[in-house]
Amino acid sequence: MPRLAKSDLVSIEDLPLSDIERIFELADSFSQAIERGETRRIAEGLIMATLFYEPSTRTRLSFESAMHRLGGTVISSPDMHTSSAAKGESLADTVRVVSAYADIIVLRHPSDGAAQVAAEYASVSVINAGDGSREHPTQTLCDLYVLRRKKGHLKGLTVAICGDLKFGRTVHSLIYALARFGANIVTAPFSGMELPDYVLDRIAAERNYRFSTVSLEELKSDQGSFDALYLTPNAPHQMALFTDANPLQDVPAARAPASLDAFYLTRLQRERLAGSNATPCNYAPFDARALRSSRTHRAVVMHPLPRTDEVAYELDSDPRAVYFEQAAAGVPVRMALIAWLLENRSRPAKRGNTSSIPFRGGTAPRCANPSCITRREGAYLRPRFRFAPTTNREHLALRCDFCERNLRVDYVGHTTSRRYYHFDESLHGYVRQWVEDGTLAVFDSVKEAEERGYEPYRRGPQREIMNSEEIAAACQAIAAQITADVVDPTMLAIVGVVSRGALLALRLRELVGRQTGVRPPCAAIDVYGQTALQPLDDTASFDVDGRLIILVDDVINSGWTVQRAMTLLWQQGRPAGVKLAVLIDRGHRALPIRPNYIGKSIPTSRTDRVQVRIAADEGGKPGERVLLYSLLESPKTAENPA
Amino acid sequence: MALDADALARCVKRIAYEIHERHSAAERLALIGIIRRGANLAERIATILNQTGRPLVEVGTLDISSYRDDDKSTPGDPRLLGRNIPFSLDDRNVVLVDDVLYTGRTVRAALAALADLGRPRSIELAALVDRGRRELPIRADYVGKNIAAPEGQRVYVKLSEVDGVDAVVIGETKPEAF
Numbered sequence: 001m002p003r004l005a006k007s008d009l010v011s012i013e014d015l016p017l018s019d020i021e022r023i024f025e026l027a028d029s030f031s032q033a034i035e036r037g038e039t040r041r042i043a044e045g046l047i048m049a050t051l052f053y054e055p056s057t058r059t060r061l062s063f064e065s066a067m068h069r070l071g072g073t074v075i076s077s078p079d080m081h082t083s084s085a086a087k088g089e090s091l092a093d094t095v096r097v098v099s100a101y102a103d104i105i106v107l108r109h110p111s112d113g114a115a116q117v118a119a120e121y122a123s124v125s126v127i128n129a130g131d132g133s134r135e136h137p138t139q140t141l142c143d144l145y146v147l148r149r150k151k152g153h154l155k156g157l158t159v160a161i162c163g164d165l166k167f168g169r170t171v172h173s174l175i176y177a178l179a180r181f182g183a184n185i186v187t188a189p190f191s192g193m194e195l196p197d198y199v200l201d202r203i204a205a206e207r208n209y210r211f212s213t214v215s216l217e218e219l220k221s222d223q224g225s226f227d228a229l230y231l232t233p234n235a236p237h238q239m240a241l242f243t244d245a246n247p248l249q250d251v252p253a254a255r256a257p258a259s260l261d262a263f264y265l266t267r268l269q270r271e272r273l274a275g276s277n278a279t280p281c282n283y284a285p286f287d288a289r290a291l292r293s294s295r296t297h298r299a300v301v302m303h304p305l306p307r308t309d310e311v312a313y314e315l316d317s318d319p320r321a322v323y324f325e326q327a328a329a330g331v332p333v334r335m336a337l338i339a340w341l342l343e344n345r346s347r348p349a350k351r352g353n354t355s356s357i358p359f360r361g362g363t364a365p366r367c368a369n370p371s372c373i374t375r376r377e378g379a380y381l382r383p384r385f386r387f388a389p390t391t392n393r394e395h396l397a398l399r400c401d402f403c404e405r406n407l408r409v410d411y412v413g414h415t416t417s418r419r420y421y422h423f424d425e426s427l428h429g430y431v432r433q434w435v436e437d438g439t440l441a442v443f444d445s446v447k448e449a450e451e452r453g454y455e456p457y458r459r460g461p462q463r464e465i466m467n468s469e470e471i472a473a474a475c476q477a478i479a480a481q482i483t484a485d486v487v488d489p490t491m492l493a494i495v496g497v498v499s500r501g502a503l504l505a506l507r508l509r510e511l512v513g514r515q516t517g518v519r520p521p522c523a524a525i526d527v528y529g530q531t532a533l534q535p536l537d538d539t540a541s542f543d544v545d546g547r548l549i550i551l552v553d554d555v556i557n558s559g560w561t562v563q564r565a566m567t568l569l570w571q572q573g574r575p576a577g578v579k580l581a582v583l584i585d586r587g588h589r590a591l592p593i594r595p596n597y598i599g600k601s602i603p604t605s606r607t608d609r610v611q612v613r614i615a616a617d618e619g620g621k622p623g624e625r626v627l628l629y630s631l632l633e634s635p636k637t638a639e640n641p642a
Numbered sequence: 643m644a645l646d647a648d649a650l651a652r653c654v655k656r657i658a659y660e661i662h663e664r665h666s667a668a669e670r671l672a673l674i675g676i677i678r679r680g681a682n683l684a685e686r687i688a689t690i691l692n693q694t695g696r697p698l699v700e701v702g703t704l705d706i707s708s709y710r711d712d713d714k715s716t717p718g719d720p721r722l723l724g725r726n727i728p729f730s731l732d733d734r735n736v737v738l739v740d741d742v743l744y745t746g747r748t749v750r751a752a753l754a755a756l757a758d759l760g761r762p763r764s765i766e767l768a769a770l771v772d773r774g775r776r777e778l779p780i781r782a783d784y785v786g787k788n789i790a791a792p793e794g795q796r797v798y799v800k801l802s803e804v805d806g807v808d809a810v811v812i813g814e815t816k817p818e819a820f
Binding site for chain 1: 719728730732738749750753754757758761763764765766767777778779780781782783
C-alpha cells in the first residue's frame, strides 16, 4: 500500500478550516525545528515531482526545500515547455505518466483549472502551485499563516487588498479564504484591474457578502487620510466588501472601516495582459506614509513577491513590512502541507463531481473563459458545469467545474423536443427537471441553437423572403463584385462562418474561381467551437498572412459573430484585408461593422428570426429559401413547455 | 489645412449632439477614447454631453498602438498596450472615439479588447476624420469630416491638449510643429 493516499489540494476551498488550523500548527513546529537546526525526516523515501509549465522561483524552490528538509527527494523537468508539452503531450497524459514516477505532483500551469484536470487524471496527490489566474492555494496558506502569526487570529480581520485584482490568482484564493474567516475586505485596484465579477458573485452567493462603494472624498473627510487610495489615483471609487448577516436590510453606503489589520499589495501581472509593456495607470509606490494614520498604524504590509515597484524599498526596515516573512514561511508551511498529506493517509478523495450537469454530446456550452483549460486541451476534456449559486434569478448561471468561472446562459433547449427558449425566471423549474432527465441543452445565442438543429419553442407565421433562384442570383452578384474588386486573385481566401456561412463560402469560391481563373482556398471558422481555421473541400491548409480574406456569413444582425470571427482570424496571422460578404443584412447592428457585399437587405424587428435553408452543394435546388418569422415569448403558464 | 480650430470644434460638437440624440438620457452611456488624441476627443465630447443635463457620462481609455516587427517584412498590427476603464462595460452602450479612421485595424483591436472586458450592449464608433481606404469591414457611426487623402499622404489631427493648437492637416511628412 502506498504511504501516501491520494488527496489533492486544488483550491483553498478543499481544506476545511480545521485542516487549515492543523496545517498551521504543523508549520509552527517545523518553523521551530528549522530554527533549531533539527531535521524531521518523515517523508523519507517519498518522491515529489515538480511540473512547472510557467516560470517560478520562490514557489518551486520552497516546495523543493520543504521536501528535502523532510527527507524526501524531488524530481523535476527544468522547463515543461521545452519537453513533453512542446511535443504536444496533453496535461492528462503527462500527469498519468509522472504518477508512476512520484508520490506527489506539484503543478504550475498557465491555464485556469489545469490543477483540477491534473488531480482527476493523476493517480497520486496533486498540489496546485498556481493554475492560470484561478488559484494559488499554497501561497494563500502562507499569507494566512503570516497574518495569523502577526494578528494572533484570523477571525473578522479587516484587510485592504490593493493592486492587480483582476489577474492576481493569489488574490482570488486569499479573498475566498478570508471570506470563510469572516473578514472585511477593502479592495483598492489599479484602475482597469478590478476584482472580476465572478469572484464577487461567488462570495456574495456563498458567503453572503455585500458590496458597497466607498468614495474617495468620503474616506478622506472621514478620518483624515486613507493613503491606500493613492495607489489608484485614476479610480473614482474603490469597492469594499463587508460581511452582512442580514442582506435584506437596507444599509447606507459603506463607511471606511475603523481600522485596518493588513495591506495586501500585489504586482501587476504583465504576462497576463494583452500587450507586453502595458501600463494601465500611473501609481505611486506604497510607503510608510500610508501607515501613519490612526486607522492604519497597526496594519502589516504584505506582498506575495516578486515586487516591481508597488512597495517602496524604504519600507523594508519597518517592522510592519512582513513580505519577507511571508516568503520565509513558504518552506515550513509547505513542509506542513506534506506532513498533513501523510497524516491523511486514509482520507478519501472528496472532490466528487456528482453535482455536474449531464449534457449529452454536443449540447454542453463552452466555457466563456478564454484561459480555461477546457479551451486549451479540448481534445479530451469535455466541458463540465454545475449550477452556480446566484443572487439574480433572472439569469441562469452555470459554473465551470475546471476554472470555476460563471457562465451566464441566455438560451436553453430541450434535447428531446429540439426546442429552444430564451431563459427567464419562469423556466427555473423546467431547467431543473431537464437536468434530472439529462435533456438540458444550453446555447450562447439563437444562432447557435439553430446551428445545432433546434427550433424556437413558439414562433409566428413564416414568410419566404428569398427563393432558391434569388439565392443563386445573389451569390452570382456577390461573386461578380468580388471578382471586380480583387487585384491579385492568387492572394484571395474565402472563409465562411460555420455552418451556413461555410456552405455559402464554398459556392462563392467556385463562382469566383470560374470568373478569375484562380480557385481561392476556402476554410470554415467556428465561432462556437475550435479556434483554428478548418480548410474545406480540397483546400490544403494556408497561411492567412498577407491574404485578402472574404469572410462569409448567411445573416448579419448584431455583428458579434463577425467580431469573433475576426478575432479568431487575427490569432492565425495578419491578413492584408478582410471583406465581409453576407446573404442577408437584417439590421440591428450593435457594432460598427458593415458588410462589403450584401445579397439582400431586409428590415426586421428585433424579435424576428431570419433562417437560411441551403444545402451542402452547388445550390439552386428548389427547396432552398430564406424564411422570416417572429419569435414568441417563453411560456408563462405552468404547463411543461417541453 | 483641412480643418481649422473653429471647424474642428463644430465637428466635435456635432458628434456630441448626434450621440445625445441617438441615446436617451436613461441609457447607460460610456465613451472609450483611443490614446491619445481619441482620448482627448472623448473628454471633449463628454464635456458637451454632460452639459445636456443627462447623467454623467463615464470616460475610459484604450492604448492601442501600431508596432513593427523588424524580423518580418509585413507590418505588425495595432495591438492593445493598456487600458484604463474603471467601470463595468456589461449592458452598457459604448461609444469608441478615435481621431482618424483609416484601415480599421485599430478599431478591430479595440473591439476585441472591449469584448474581452465584458458584455457591452452595443459599441458605436465616432471618428473626427474618416479618410476612407478601409482594409476591414468597419464603419463609423459618427464622423466629423470625410477627407479623401491619397494613400501616400497622412492626416494629422492636432489638439490643443497635446499639440497646442486645434487643427486637421494633410501632409506628406510630419509637420514641423507636430
